[in-house]
Amino acid sequence: MTFFDGLSVDNATGIVDQPRLPRFKAFRNYDNDVAVDSWTRIGINNTDYNDQGAFDAGNNRFVAPVAGTYLFGATLLYKINSSTNARMRGRLVLNGATEIRGSRGEISGAHASEATALRLQTMVPLTAGDTVELQGYFRVADGYFAADHTSFWGCKVG
DSSP, X not given: OOOXXXXXXXXXXXXXXXXXXXXXXXXXXXXXXXXXXXXEEOOOOEEEEEETTOEETTTTEEEOSSOEEEEEEEEEEEEESSOTTOEEEEEEEETTTEEOTTOOEEEOSOOOTTXXXXXXXXXXXXXXXXXXXXXXXXXXXXXXXXXXXXXXXXXXXX
């Protein structure tokens, strides 16, 4: 039988850690060009951290290792391609097909290249093997989701 630490407590500070809790923060290391009027999976391909290895950078998505309630968030940073008239949208999608309720957002005002950011956040119950991906969309004009500052993060909370 194999045992794992479920909780650890720092004797000096009393801070509790959950070393096996699935959590990640990932980002993209290149500008992702997205055409007008087309939801596109954002190529989140690197991780700042990826406890339990639940973020699949090769497929640009989170894969739930266990059932539970998860908290997700994302930041999409706009970068100009041809026009600052672009209008940026973002959403989180369950299993490649279903928009997660409460995760869609849009910046409808004027955009400034590498300054306009859209932030998303929501909670969702998942079963083991469910996937969550970040998608982006531009209307009016195409644009880029900027390298290094377009990010996606999540953790199991219950």
